[in-house]
Amino acid sequence: MLVLSRKPQQQILIPELNIVVTVLSIAGHRVQLGISAPDDVRISRGELAPEAPRRSLSEETRLRAVATAFRSPA
Template sequence: MLVLSRRPQQSLLIGHDVVVTVLEVNGDTVRIGIKAPADVDIHREEIYRDLQKANQDASTAQPGAAAALAKRMRAREDDQPKTDG
């Protein structure tokens, strides 16, 4: 794992077209901004893992599984703090 130190408004590049910028540091919370092409998927790790599990479950899905997943995803979104951007 590469470990870098950055201050607010400083960035790092991933490849040629992904830019990650530190927007704010407040206690143990860091807000970051990510610029990437539209075809690059960006997910928080826990959401990515949920999607992977959902894809595995869908391959052996029972009737109603898609509706149950949608309900879980909406509940997770409702639990997330709202941002101004």
């Protein structure tokens, strides 16, 4: 698992999947996130859908997308 620290208005990008996660606000122990993703990308809260099916991408493709998203700029 990759663990990142972000401040309000900072983003996490997953370009291969065209997903942008933005930290909207932080208040106490609550973090409000905004997620922009294509309509065909299913987004669910983990506690509401623990058995939700994963997207039909291979595990290798998923890992490559995440690794690329968090690669340091050269």
